[in-house]
Amino acid sequence: MSTCSACSEIKGSDKNRLRIAIQKSGRLTEETEKLFRNSGIKFAESHDHLLAHAENLPIDILRVRDDDIPGLVMDHVVDWGVIGQNVLEETSMQREVDGQDTGFSEVMKLNYGDCRLSVAIPSEIEWHGLKDLEGKKIATTYPFLLKRVMKQHGINYKSVLLTGSVEVAPRAGLADAICDLVCTGATLQSNGLKEVETIYTSKAVLIQRDQPLFPEKQAIADLLVQRFKGIMAAAESKYIMMNAPKDKLEQITAILPGAENPSIIQLEGDPTRVALHAVSREKVFWETLEQLKQLGATSILVVPIEKMLD
Numbered sequence: 659m660s661t662c663s664a665c666s667e668i669k670g671s672d673k674n675r676l677r678i679a680i681q682k683s684g685r686l687t688e689e690t691e692k693l694f695r696n697s698g699i700k701f702a703e704s705h706d707h708l709l710a711h712a713e714n715l716p717i718d719i720l721r722v723r724d725d726d727i728p729g730l731v732m733d734h735v736v737d738w739g740v741i742g743q744n745v746l747e748e749t750s751m752q753r754e755v756d757g758q759d760t761g762f763s764e765v766m767k768l769n770y771g772d773c774r775l776s777v778a779i780p781s782e783i784e785w786h787g788l789k790d791l792e793g794k795k796i797a798t799t800y801p802f803l804l805k806r807v808m809k810q811h812g813i814n815y816k817s818v819l820l821t822g823s824v825e826v827a828p829r830a831g832l833a834d835a836i837c838d839l840v841c842t843g844a845t846l847q848s849n850g851l852k853e854v855e856t857i858y859t860s861k862a863v864l865i866q867r868d869q870p871l872f873p874e875k876q877a878i879a880d881l882l883v884q885r886f887k888g889i890m891a892a893a894e895s896k897y898i899m900m901n902a903p904k905d906k907l908e909q910i911t912a913i914l915p916g917a918e919n920p921s922i923i924q925l926e927g928d929p930t931r932v933a934l935h936a937v938s939r940e941k942v943f944w945e946t947l948e949q950l951k952q953l954g955a956t957s958i959l960v961v962p963i964e965k966m967l968d
């Protein structure tokens with residue numbers, strides 16, 4: 659990987675401020691900025707500047723191309739980076755070959771950026787397994803991840819490196835197959851390709867450089883990790899409220915998904931009914947609400963939770 663232009667600007671900045679590299683503009687940007695903002699980090703909206711200083715916490719945000727993020731962490735230019743596991747793994751293998759440092763530690767997995775790296779071939783071609791790729795040309799942006807899997811299966815192939823528009827390679831006669839990121843599969847389909855083998859699954863992760871942080875930075879890092887966890891737990895949880903017949907309480911609590919110790923409050927003027935409040939740690943489906951209704955529950959409300967601190 660080439661030396662990043664960000665390095666010279668950030669070197670020498672405050673040793674007490676936690677430095678975090680995030681994608682400047684791309685598929686991880688919106689969710690990452692949302693997570694930071696929901697965690698109480700206030701920073702400038704403008705994407706023009708490489709470096710944004712948080713206004714209310716000792717944090718500096720470095721906005722760069724995602725491909726530069728693993729290197730910035732591994733070269734100790736930043737303390738933290740938010741990156742897709744696919745780019746992290748590919749860059750690690752590339753750096754190892756180049757004799758560069760590859761050390762980092764994973765702070766936590768994040769709940770966005772999910773995708774998979776898959777092999778796809780023209781829809782009309784039959785597929786029997788990876789051995790069909792013997793002697794074939796495969797276009798990809800991830801030559802190291804592809805090579806690792808092909809080596810495991812003992813398959814010889816020719817790698818065609820493309821950094822964009824990989825999905826047009828077979829139609830353009832550049833390759834027989836592709837190995838590219840897939841989310842919904844719509845891009846493959848609209849290019850007459852079918853996904854035949856997933857070789858890697860990925861999500862966004864928060865990583866840290868492999869050196870202890872200064873105590874001031876560690877304190878802010880600990881605070882942020884706690885807040886990030888709270889936001890992620892809240893995103894998966896719902897607050898459920900309903901009025902319910904007292905004699906069906908056992909059945910009702912049994913079908914509430916992932917709910918712990920509901921609060922039961924006696925309703926005024928009706929000794930047979932109670933109000934039930936519970937936090938569900940899982941998704942609440944319509945089917946569950948319909949079952950609750952059948953058991954006599956009324957005024958059923960499912961509301962999102964913004965923050966959660968256990």
Ligand code: PRT
Binds near residue numbers: 686771838839845846
């Ligand atoms: O400019 P920069 O280098 O920072 O960005 P980039 O263009 O290299 O990356 P970007 O923004 O496209 O993706 C950043 C990261 O998001 C990836 O490295 C993955 O970790 C993650 N991610 C999640 C995805 C997708 N989903 C995804 N769908 N990255 C790419 N795609 C592509 C996919 O390859 C396909 O071409 O999006 C297209 C649409 O996907 P379908 O299957 O939904 O049609």
Ligand code: ZN
Binds near residue numbers: 723724
């Ligand atoms: Zn990139």
